[in-house]
Amino acid sequence: MINVTARYFAAFRERAGRDAEPLTTDARTAAELYAELARRHGFADSMTRCKVAINDRLAAWDVCLSAGDEVLFFPPVAGG
Amino acid sequence: MSFKINSQAIDPIELKRSLEADSAGACVTFEGWVRDNNDGAAVVALEYEAHAAIAEEEGAKIVREALERFEVSAARCEHRVGKLAIGDCAVWVGVTAVHRGAAFDACRYIIDETKQRVPIWKKEHYAGGESGWVNCATRTDSPARV
Numbered sequence: 001m002i003n004v005t006a007r008y009f010a011a012f013r014e015r016a017g018r019d020a021e022p023l024t025t026d027a028r029t030a031a032e033l034y035a036e037l038a039r040r041h042g043f044a045d046s047m048t049r050c051k052v053a054i055n056d057r058l059a060a061w062d063v064c065l066s067a068g069d070e071v072l073f074f075p076p077v078a079g080g
Numbered sequence: 081m082s083f084k085i086n087s088q089a090i091d092p093i094e095l096k097r098s099l100e101a102d103s104a105g106a107c108v109t110f111e112g113w114v115r116d117n118n119d120g121a122a123v124v125a126l127e128y129e130a131h132a133a134i135a136e137e138e139g140a141k142i143v144r145e146a147l148e149r150f151e152v153s154a155a156r157c158e159h160r161v162g163k164l165a166i167g168d169c170a171v172w173v174g175v176t177a178v179h180r181g182a183a184f185d186a187c188r189y190i191i192d193e194t195k196q197r198v199p200i201w202k203k204e205h206y207a208g209g210e211s212g213w214v215n216c217a218t219r220t221d222s223p224a225r226v
Contacts (some may be wrong), residue, residue, distance in 0.1 A: 010129050010201035011213040014220035030126050046216040051199065053134055072131065078214040079128070079135075079159055079200030080112050080191060 002067040004051045016041040017038040031061040083139025084158045085132040090169045104176035108183040112171040114164045120206035128161045130200040144194045150186040152177040
């Protein structure tokens with residue numbers, strides 16, 4: 001188990017009802033953490049349409065998490 | 081800054097002026113405006129949110145890609161965040177080049193990639209009082225139209 005912080009944006013923030021939360025998780029990757037949080041908060045977007053950033057850098061979903069990471073979850077983008 | 085997230089009104093005249101160069105024979109600009117409808121629903125206002133630092137980094141990468149792929153001289157893009165009213169300019173792209181073809185292509189590349197890749201989100205507010213995040217399947221407390 002590691003401690004990380006999850007941060008939510010746009011639809012995810014509103015759905016979760018918070019900007020961020022500290023988590024203790026046995027998720028090994030960003031993808032596993034998204035699956036866990038999608039179940040908990042009811043995020044309905046497929047991971048393939050979302051993006052993740054770790055410590056303010058865009059990251060791949062299969063990257064391994066480290067203790068203390070800040071993991072940012074971005075729902076499908078809609079600029080323009 | 082080649083790609084900027086702007087919380088104030090975009091100034092297309094000033095932006096275009098910043099691209100002026102004696103060597104340029106073409107200038108192509110694109111403006112995305114807030115319209116009063118989407119998918120048949122009456123839209124009264126829009127709200128854009130971004131992760132500004134990552135958006136500007138990814139946006140700058142897109143502009144660099146455009147400069148590499150097309151024979152253009154200069155390019156820049158600005159995108160609004162915050163609450164916007166109908167008719168407001170939400171996004172501006174400008175490209176200069178020696179000839180028009182590359183300028184059109186690069187301008188289209190920048191707006192298309194921006195819509196796909198840059199962490200910016202759009203919330204529509206509808207005439208009935210509801211609102212919804214565009215492109216998102218995740219429903220919030222005030223869900224979009226069904």
